[in-house]
Each structure stands twice: as structure tokens, then as C-alpha cells.
Amino acid sequence: MNIPDIDLPRVIIIGGGFAGLRLAKKINKKHYQVVLIDKNNYHTFQPLLYQVATSGLEPDSIAYPIRRTFKDHDNFHFRLAEVKHINHTKQHIETNFGNISFDTLVIATGAKTNFFGLINVEHNAIPMKSLIESLDLRSKILQNFEKAIYSNDIKEQERLMNFVIVGGGPTGVELAGALAELKKQVLPEDFPDLDIRKMKIHLIEAAPRVLAPMSENSSVKAHHFLKKLGVHIWTNTQVTDYDGKLVTTNGKINFHTDTLIWAAGVEGAPIKGIDATKIGRGNRILVDEYNQIDGLNNIYALGDVALMRTKETPNGHPMLGAVAMQQGVHLAKNLNNVAKSNKKKCFKYKDKGTMATIGKNLAVVDLHRFKFQGFFAWFVWMFVHLMLLVGFRNKIIVFINWAWSYIRSDKGTRLIVRPYNDRISKKEHDNTLHKSA
Amino acid sequence: MNIPDIDLPRVIIIGGGFAGLRLAKKINKKHYQVVLIDKNNYHTFQPLLYQVATSGLEPDSIAYPIRRTFKDHDNFHFRLAEVKHINHTKQHIETNFGNISFDTLVIATGAKTNFFGLINVEHNAIPMKSLIESLDLRSKILQNFEKAIYSNDIKEQERLMNFVIVGGGPTGVELAGALAELKKQVLPEDFPDLDIRKMKIHLIEAAPRVLAPMSENSSVKAHHFLKKLGVHIWTNTQVTDYDGKLVTTNGKINFHTDTLIWAAGVEGAPIKGIDATKIGRGNRILVDEYNQIDGLNNIYALGDVALMRTKETPNGHPMLGAVAMQQGVHLAKNLNNVAKSNKKKCFKYKDKGTMATIGKNLAVVDLHRFKFQGFFAWFVWMFVHLMLLVGFRNKIIVFINWAWSYIRSDKGTRLIVRPYNDRISKKEHDNTLHKSA
Numbered sequence: 001m002n003i004p005d006i007d008l009p010r011v012i013i014i015g016g017g018f019a020g021l022r023l024a025k026k027i028n029k030k031h032y033q034v035v036l037i038d039k040n041n042y043h044t045f046q047p048l049l050y051q052v053a054t055s056g057l058e059p060d061s062i063a064y065p066i067r068r069t070f071k072d073h074d075n076f077h078f079r080l081a082e083v084k085h086i087n088h089t090k091q092h093i094e095t096n097f098g099n100i101s102f103d104t105l106v107i108a109t110g111a112k113t114n115f116f117g118l119i120n121v122e123h124n125a126i127p128m129k130s131l132i133e134s135l136d137l138r139s140k141i142l143q144n145f146e147k148a149i150y151s152n153d154i155k156e157q158e159r160l161m162n163f164v165i166v167g168g169g170p171t172g173v174e175l176a177g178a179l180a181e182l183k184k185q186v187l188p189e190d191f192p193d194l195d196i197r198k199m200k201i202h203l204i205e206a207a208p209r210v211l212a213p214m215s216e217n218s219s220v221k222a223h224h225f226l227k228k229l230g231v232h233i234w235t236n237t238q239v240t241d242y243d244g245k246l247v248t249t250n251g252k253i254n255f256h257t258d259t260l261i262w263a264a265g266v267e268g269a270p271i272k273g274i275d276a277t278k279i280g281r282g283n284r285i286l287v288d289e290y291n292q293i294d295g296l297n298n299i300y301a302l303g304d305v306a307l308m309r310t311k312e313t314p315n316g317h318p319m320l321g322a323v324a325m326q327q328g329v330h331l332a333k334n335l336n337n338v339a340k341s342n343k344k345k346c347f348k349y350k351d352k353g354t355m356a357t358i359g360k361n362l363a364v365v366d367l368h369r370f371k372f373q374g375f376f377a378w379f380v381w382m383f384v385h386l387m388l389l390v391g392f393r394n395k396i397i398v399f400i401n402w403a404w405s406y407i408r409s410d411k412g413t414r415l416i417v418r419p420y421n422d423r424i425s426k427k428e429h430d431n432t433l434h435k436s437a
Numbered sequence: 438m439n440i441p442d443i444d445l446p447r448v449i450i451i452g453g454g455f456a457g458l459r460l461a462k463k464i465n466k467k468h469y470q471v472v473l474i475d476k477n478n479y480h481t482f483q484p485l486l487y488q489v490a491t492s493g494l495e496p497d498s499i500a501y502p503i504r505r506t507f508k509d510h511d512n513f514h515f516r517l518a519e520v521k522h523i524n525h526t527k528q529h530i531e532t533n534f535g536n537i538s539f540d541t542l543v544i545a546t547g548a549k550t551n552f553f554g555l556i557n558v559e560h561n562a563i564p565m566k567s568l569i570e571s572l573d574l575r576s577k578i579l580q581n582f583e584k585a586i587y588s589n590d591i592k593e594q595e596r597l598m599n600f601v602i603v604g605g606g607p608t609g610v611e612l613a614g615a616l617a618e619l620k621k622q623v624l625p626e627d628f629p630d631l632d633i634r635k636m637k638i639h640l641i642e643a644a645p646r647v648l649a650p651m652s653e654n655s656s657v658k659a660h661h662f663l664k665k666l667g668v669h670i671w672t673n674t675q676v677t678d679y680d681g682k683l684v685t686t687n688g689k690i691n692f693h694t695d696t697l698i699w700a701a702g703v704e705g706a707p708i709k710g711i712d713a714t715k716i717g718r719g720n721r722i723l724v725d726e727y728n729q730i731d732g733l734n735n736i737y738a739l740g741d742v743a744l745m746r747t748k749e750t751p752n753g754h755p756m757l758g759a760v761a762m763q764q765g766v767h768l769a770k771n772l773n774n775v776a777k778s779n780k781k782k783c784f785k786y787k788d789k790g791t792m793a794t795i796g797k798n799l800a801v802v803d804l805h806r807f808k809f810q811g812f813f814a815w816f817v818w819m820f821v822h823l824m825l826l827v828g829f830r831n832k833i834i835v836f837i838n839w840a841w842s843y844i845r846s847d848k849g850t851r852l853i854v855r856p857y858n859d860r861i862s863k864k865e866h867d868n869t870l871h872k873s874a
Contacts, residue, residue, distance in 0.1 A: 001587070002586055002587055002589070002630070040852075040853065041579065041583065041851070041852065041853045042852045042853070058495040058496075058497040058498070058834075059495075059497075059852070059854070060495040060496075060497075060849070060850040060852060061495070063852050065627070065849075065851045065852060067626075067627040067628070067851075068626075068627065068847075068851075071626040071627065072626075077630060079586070080580075080583040080853070097587045098587075131852075131854065132854065135854075142478065143517075146478065146517040149439055149516070150438070150439055150534045150535075152439070189504075189505075189508040189509075190502070190504040190505065190508065191504070193439070193514060391849070393837075393838070393841050393847075393849045394849075396837055396841075397495075397834055397837060397838075400830075400833055400834060400837065401830070401834075404830050404833075410505075410830075412497070412502075412828070412830045412831075413497040414478070414502045414504075414505075415477075415478065415479045415496070415497060415500050415502065415568075416477065416478045416479075416517070417496070417568065417569065417572075
């Protein structure tokens with residue numbers, strides 16, 4: 001892999017998400033050589049993917065080139081590669097660009113979409129876990145209306161203008177809200193040839209309420225906000241099948257739709273080579289309170305892919321960016337302590353609260369002591385997300401897009417950029433550096 | 438095609454580029470029903486494609502959703518479709534979504550890359566005429582360096598870090614300059630593992646000087662600016678072949694490169710159904726001084742695809758956005774005149790000048806009376822391009838990106854977004870609404 005051999009222990013971090021990026025930043029590179037590997041050359045700010053999907057933000061504003069983050073760091077090496085296998089006997093990892101040995105390995109590969117074994121759903125639904133997927137969803141949504149114009153078949157038109165979102169967590173709720181705003185603000189003007197009132201947005205949730213992990217008050221308010229925006233909510237409902245045209249559920253209701261968006265769940269995305277006995281609930285890797293994998297004393301897992309069972313968290317921590325960030329920083333401190341022969345400390349999650357935005361002036365925020373909803377919550381949501389975005393340029397551009405949307409009730413980036421033409425698609429495959437997911 | 442039949446003559450415009458967009462805007466929709474057809478749902482500001490390709494701008498800032506432009510226009514219909522054939526006997530056009538009849542037809546399909554019959558070049562080189570192509574080029578450029586890190590083969594590394602641009606017109610010159618800035622400002626910090634001094638940028642031009650259509654002074658200055666930025670310029674040189682690894686020329690010099698960027702020429706992109714006798718030099722459609730196609734009294738061609746031979750322009754007008762815009766506006770006026778039974782006027786091109794930017798503070802401008810180069814020219818270039826961009830949001834975002842690049846010597850959008858993963862690529866093809874080019 002062409003990493004220089006120097007006289008420092010080598011820490012390999014797999015994944016440049018919230019956890020991996022924080023760890024790589026904070027770890028002391030006077031004591032460690034750090035190699036960060038990702039299959040993309042950018043960090044994705046996942047909480048805003050839904051805004052890319054609904055034409056609110058450019059993909060480039062919520063992604064950040066990883067190399068730029070580390071431009072002044074010595075003893076740091078980024079590598080664009082896909083990790084195929086971990087070999088802990090040989091103490092190396094295998095990638096599509098060869099093997100590389102480690103002294104310490106950190107798995108921060110995050111989560112992937114969980115279809116709960118529903119093969120047809122997996123084949124026909126659209127997930128939204130990556131920049132590419134959210135761009136694809138954006139094009140799909142806009143294309144549906146372009147197609148609907150041509151259709152003389154009422155059933156087909158209905159399917160094209162029906163949007164079914166599965167999963168009433170923050171992603172599903174935020175996406176439903178943003179789609180409802182598209183319907184209200186943008187689509188009637190964009191498509192005078194269509195009766196946009198026919199557009200339906202359905203949100204399906206298996207639990208009895210949306211935003212189930214949040215306070216009941218926030219949940220009720222979010223439900224109310226969604227209703228106000230015209231979203232149809234189906235709680236206590238589970239999707240059982242989807243053939244690309246018809247969604248069936250365990251209830252009495254079925255949906256005819258061309259677009260099923262799957263935001264119903266995620267599971268850990270561990271890498272091959274980790275023993276099955278070390279994989280727990282939700283496909284996450286079992287770790288101790290130092291994020292160390294049980295029985296492997298120099299291999300760690302962080303964030304969504306890690307399952308740390310403590311008294312307070314018998315099922316592990318919630319799969320949230322906040323947990324990932326804190327674990328990344330914490331492990332950096334621990335490794336820096338070890339380098340100075342100090343003791344490692346146990347990880348404690350500080351729950352600073354959760355929030356979700358439904359639309360303009362409509363959000364819900366649960367802090368430790370305060371819970372509030374509406375305009376102020378929406379303002380707090382925007383501020384926190386702007387601050388968390390990586391990169392000053394990104395912050396400004398997102399801010400301008402939000403201000404623009406707010407003032408003009410517009411969403412500016414509604415380009416259909418697929419399909420890549422045949423020629424380029426073919427070339428892509430020829431030139432493929434790695435098969436990204 | 439589901440266009441309402443109303444009691445007004447129908448004008449179909451094929452192509453939402455500079456010419457088609459202006460015409461569609463200015464034509465009086467009290468007198469005409471207007472149908473604008475494009476294979477993309479957005480207008481592309483082609484002069485800035487090279488900045489997308491070199492990580493300076495987001496694709497979304499130089500493209501503009503066509504529907505948004507016309508949101509307040511009555512009797513206007515946009516259709517996302519590909520026109521397959523023009524049938525002037527039956528007075529209709531054939532698209533991938535059915536046929537549609539016209540009273541007046543306007544072909545504003547612009548230009549496509551001209552490889553001058555070099556099949557291998559066409560197969561292996563990268564053109565830069567569309568948003569998709571420029572995004573693909575961006576990823577390719579960045580991927581080359583990611584790959585170069587892994588290479589132990591000096592020849593391969595050389596090929597990956599050699600960039601050969603063919604064509605010393607504005608596109609080639611601006612792209613070479615922007616690549617040189619990437620080399621100077623961004624890549625050494627991004628790739629500390631590589632010796633970026635090994636990166637070479639070659640600009641090949643068949644004519645004796647770059648920017649041949651501009652004044653000699655501007656040409657000499659541009660040459661000087663490029664040299665200053667480290668670009669190798671090969672004038673009086675023509676590419677004869679390229680197998681994906683080796684570029685051969687008619688001179689003594691050959692180039693080993695993985696990346697040949699083709700900006701050497703364009704030709705008209707007419708649509709099937711126009712008689713071969715009506716196609717002239719550069720694959721452009723022969724039109725009279727009203728932009729009417731010879732012998733077809735209700736079919737017009739505008740912009741790059743039109744060849745209007747007059748005393749002053751025996752070979753037609755230059756293939757520039759300025760000509761296209763003026764012809765679009767002019768035809769709108771003529772059609773509006775006809776509706777009021779007034780006379781049509783002949784088109785006269787007002788040459789307001791040409792300009793090209795090479796890098797920060799480095800540009801050349803030829804106006805009618807004044808020719809100037811350097812900082813002021815660069816400032817004028819920026820101002821003019823900002824003003825020409827469609828959409829206020831786009832103007833602000835481009836301005837911020839430019840200000841950011843200027844102050845920080847940075848280019849912010851260096852994401853590798855290809856390849857789309859196999860699953861999505863497959864889906865794309867299944868869902869393909871049209872095969873775009």
C-alpha cells in the first residue's frame with residue numbers, strides 16, 4: 001500500500017465517518033503513524049442527505065474532501081481503498097490495493113441499510129445512506145413528475161405521484177416533511193401541466209408513534225406538523241412486500257407506488273474476518289468500555305458498527321452521529337494516554353439531546369432538561385447542523401441555500417443528473433478504481 | 438405528448454441552451470403556444486464547465502432548472518424528451534414519448550464534440566461538453582492521483598500525472614490554467630505522499646498560437662500566463678492517435694498519458710430528418726438571414742447548429758454563446774412581429790468581444806475598441822460571467838466559491854463521485870427515462 005515504514009506504531013482507521021474522522025484528527029501523530037482508509041475521498045454529513053434528495057442542497061456542500069481535513073498533519077496517510085478482510089493472526093488487513101500491517105486497528109465502518117430480509121423490498125426500494133443514493137433519489141423524484149405528464153394511464157400516474165417512506169425515525173420524518181414542502185412550494189409552479197394535489201406522501205412506521213425514541217411530546221408535535229403539511233401517517237404498520245408497483249403491509253392498507261423510500265432501519269457494516277461470535281444484535285461488533293473488541297486487544301470498533309453493552313445501555317448505544325463523534329474523540333484520548341503510559345478510561349456517552357426538523361419553522365428538540373417544538377426548535381436545529389458541518393465553505397453555502405429557501409420558498413438544485421450516458425457508464429466500469437457502495 | 442390543443446400556432450423549440458432559452462423567454466405567449474423540449478431538465482452554462490471539472494464549482498451552480506425559468510409563463514410547456522426525427526412533410530417531430538405536430542419548429546440543439554474522425558481518440562479521450570462529462574473529468578483527475586500513490590511503476594505514475602489537453606481555444610486554455618492552479622495550490626497539500634512536481638500539463642494546438650481567433654496581443658499574453666503557471670504549450674501540433682496510453686502527433690513529440698482531454702473542436706448537432714443538402718460546413722444547418730432553413734419556411738435553426746452565411750460571415754458565425762443568445766432574442770422578435778403582421782428583420786451579430794481567463798488575476802479580454810490583459814481583464818471576466826449565469830442563487834453561490842478560492846487559494850468541491858455502484862447503475866438503466874448524451 002506504499003505507506004512509509006517509520007519507527008512509530010501504526011494505527012489503521014477504516015472509515016472516514018464521524019467516528020473515524022474525529023479519531024484521526026485528535027490522535028497524537030508524534031506517537032502514532034495514522035492511516036485512514038475510506039472507499040470515498042470525502043466525508044459525508046449524513047444528517048443532511050435528505051436535503052440533497054429533495055433538491056434543497058448541493059451534494060458538494062454536505063460532503064468534505066478528507067484529504068483537506070488533514071493537510072497539515074504529519075505522519076498521516078489517507079488511502080482511497082476498499083477493505084476486503086481483516087486478518088488478526090497476521091495483524092494485517094487486505095484491501096483492493098494490497099495488504100497492510102497494523103499495530104492498532106480501528107473499525108469505524110458505520111452502518112448500512114437493513115431490509116430485514118425483505119428481498120423484494122431490497123431490490124425495488126430506494127435507500128438513502130450515501131451521497132450517491134440521495135442524488136439518485138433526487139433524480140428519481142423529479143423524473144417521476146416528468147414521466148407522469150406523459151402518462152394517460154390514471155393508475156400509472158397515481159403510482160408515479162405516490163411517495164411511500166418507510167420508517168418514522170428522524171430520516172423518514174425529515175424526508176417526508178421536505179417532500180411535503182416540495183409539493184407545496186415548488187412542484188405546482190414547476191408542473192402546471194399536472195394536478196399536484198394528486199401527489200401523496202405516506203409515512204409508514206412499525207411503532208405506535210413517529211420519532212419513537214424521542215419524548216412523547218416531541219413525537220406528538222412532529223405527528224401534528226407532518227399532518228399539517230399533508231403527510232399521511234400510518235403507525236403500527238409494517239411493510240411486508242414490494243414488487244416495484246404495490247406495497248403490501250401487515251395492516252389493511254396497501255399502496256400503489258413507483259417510489260418506496262426505505263428509511264426503516266440500519267445495521268452495522270462490519271468487515272469480513274471478525275469472528276461471528278463477536279458480532280451482536282444489529283450486526284454490530286461487540287466491544288468493551290474502551291471500544292476494544294472482545295478478545296482482540298489491539299482492534300477497536302467505533303460508532304454505529306460497535307455494540308458497547310453497559311448497565312445503562314444493555315442493547316448498546318443509539319446509532320447516532322453524536323455517539324460516533326464522542327467515541328472517536330475518546331479513543332484518541334485513550335491511545336494518546338497509552339503512548340504516555342497513562343491509563344485508559346471507560347467511555348461514557350453524554351446524551352446532549354436529539355432533534356428533528358419537519359419543515360420551515362417546524363422542528364422538535366429534546367435536550368436533557370428542556371424539550372421544545374416549533375420555530376425556536378427549528379432555529380436551534382439549523383444552528384446545530386451548521387456548526388457540525390465540516391468546512392467553512394460548506395457552512396456558508398448551506399446557510400445561503402437555507403436563507404434562500406426560507407425567503408423564496410424555493411429549493412434550488414432540482415437537476416436530474418442521471419442517467420449517466422452509456423458511454424460514460426461503460427468507461428466508469430473500465431476505469432473503476434474500486435466498487436463503492 | 439399530452440400538449441393541450443389550443444387555438445394558437447404552436448412553436449416547438451428543441452434545446453434549452455442559450456438560443457432556445459432566450460427565444461422561449463422572449464416569444465409572446467399571447468400569440469403562440471410554446472413547447473420547449475430538452476433531454477435534460479436543466480440549462481447548462483457551458484462556459485464554466487471547466488471549473489466544475491477542476492473542483493472549483495458545484496455542478497448545481499452552473500446549471501439551472503428549466504421549469505423554474507418559466508414558472509410564470511402561460512401557454513408554455515416544457516417536455517423532458519429526446520427528439521428522434523423531424524418529419525417536415527407531416528409537420529411533426531418524433532420523440533421517445535410520441536409524436537407532436539408543430540406550426541413552427543426551431544432547432545436549437547447546439548454543438549457536440551468533433552473528433553475529426555479519430556476513432557481511437559473518440560473512444561479513449563474525455564470530452565467536456567456536458568455537466569456529466571465535466572463531473573466525470575473531475576473524478577478522473579482526482580482519481581489519477583489516488584491511483585498514482587499505489588503505483589510502483591514509474592511509467593504508470595507518469596501516465597497518471599500527465600494531463601494532455603487538445604485544443605488551444607478558450608476551453609482548452611481555461612482548463613489548462615485551472616489545472617495548473619490545482620497543481621500549485623491544492624494538490625501538494627492534498628497528496629503529501631506524491632511528488633506533485635512530476636505532474637505535467639500539456640496544451641496542444643494545431644494553429645500557430647493559442648486563442649487564435651483573438652487578437653495577437655491577447656494570444657501572446659495568454660501564452661505567457663500559461664507558461665508562467667507551468668503549462669507546456671505545443672502549437673502547430675496535431676494529435677493523430679491515442680490508444681489510452683500514448684498520444685501520437687504529427688510532430689516529433691508524443692505523450693504518455695492516462696488522460697487526454699479533447700477540447701479541439703465542436704460540430705453542429707442537427708437532428709435526423711433534415712436533408713443532407715441543407716447541412717453545411719461543420720455539420721451545421723444552412724439558414725438564411727432570418728435563421729430560416731433554406732426551403733423550409735416554418736423551420737428555423739439557431740446558435741451553434743445554424744450556419745448563416747452572409748457577406749461578413751462566409752463561414753457562418755463563430756460558435757459562441759453570444760451568437761446563440763442574440764439569435765434567440767432576434768427570432769423571438771421576428772415571430773412576435775409576424776404575429777402582428779409586421780415584417781421580419783435580418784439578423785446582425787453584434788460582436789461585443791471575447792475573453793478568456795487563465796488563472797487568478799490572469800485573463801485576456803478583446804472588446805471592440807479596447808484590448809486588455811491581466812488583473813483588470815480577470816475582474817471583467819468574472820463580472821461578465823456572474824451576470825450571464827442564470828439564477829440569483831447560482832450567482833451568489835458562484836461568487837462565494839470564487840471569493841473563497843481567491844482568498845484561500847483553494848478549490849472546494851474535490852469529490853470523486855463515480856463510479857455509481859453496480860446496483861444503482863443497473864437501476865438507472867431500468868428506470869431510464871431517456872438516454873441522454
